[in-house]
Amino acid sequence: MLDSADDTADLDLLLYTAGADGAPDQLAASSATGSADEQIDLDAPAAGEYVLLVDFYSGAGQLDYTLTSYLLDPASAVGGLTVDPATLSAGLGETATLTASWTGLPYEQTFLGRVAYGETGQVTYLTVASGEEPETPTEPGPGPGPGPGQPGHPGGWSLGDILQWIWNALGDLFHGWFPWRG
Ligand SMILES: [Ca+2]
Numbered sequence: 001m002l003d004s005a006d007d008t009a010d011l012d013l014l015l016y017t018a019g020a021d022g023a024p025d026q027l028a029a030s031s032a033t034g035s036a037d038e039q040i041d042l043d044a045p046a047a048g049e050y051v052l053l054v055d056f057y058s059g060a061g062q063l064d065y066t067l068t069s070y071l072l073d074p075a076s077a078v079g080g081l082t083v084d085p086a087t088l089s090a091g092l093g094e095t096a097t098l099t100a101s102w103t104g105l106p107y108e109q110t111f112l113g114r115v116a117y118g119e120t121g122q123v124t125y126l127t128v129a130s131g132e133e134p135e136t137p138t139e140p141g142p143g144p145g146p147g148p149g150q151p152g153h154p155g156g157w158s159l160g161d162i163l164q165w166i167w168n169a170l171g172d173l174f175h176g177w178f179p180w181r182g
Contacts, residue, residue: 001112001127002054003066004036009059013038018049025051032057041125070112079105079128081113088117100126107133 004011012032016024028050031038036059040052056063080103090096098115105111105128113126 001040001068001070002031002038003068004059005064005066006059006061007036009036009063010034010057011036011038011059011063011065012055012057013040014053014055015040015042016051016053018051022049023051024053039125041123068110072112072114079103079111079113081115083115098124102128105130107131 002011002013013030014024014027014032015029017026017028019025028045029040029042031040032055052067054065054067081100082102083098083100085098088096088098100113100115102111102113107130109130111128111130113128115124115126117123
């Protein structure tokens, strides 16, 4: 997940498998929209070494950015992420609205949530910043509220059970190229 410091710039993400010398080899995935920020999501990536390239497509001056990676594993999910309704039916051409809510996230961290729609293969990712701890922690604070409605996938079918988890960020912020082992 790339967060450009300058939202008027256009940075892109290119993910390559790493060659024997550690240099980019084969393009594995990319996120190259006209937006400043980009995000690559990989389902069950092949084990190996990867190189992530940040491409400065356009922009001026010092283009700083932050890279954050998440490793999604249902066994390590935190926070009670739920979506309402849990089962969604939508007519063709209709827009459906889901409301995502979460509880129990540790303060001052960023989390990635994943909402999957039955067997459709469609997913929505959402980022949650849990915010600062209240000054009087002995009293229950309002806590994070419900998130914005997530657009559903229009269609004439029932989406079935919606599965969702939420994950903690790996914690490390990366700048420039960063390889990791999948
Ligand atoms: Ca871009």
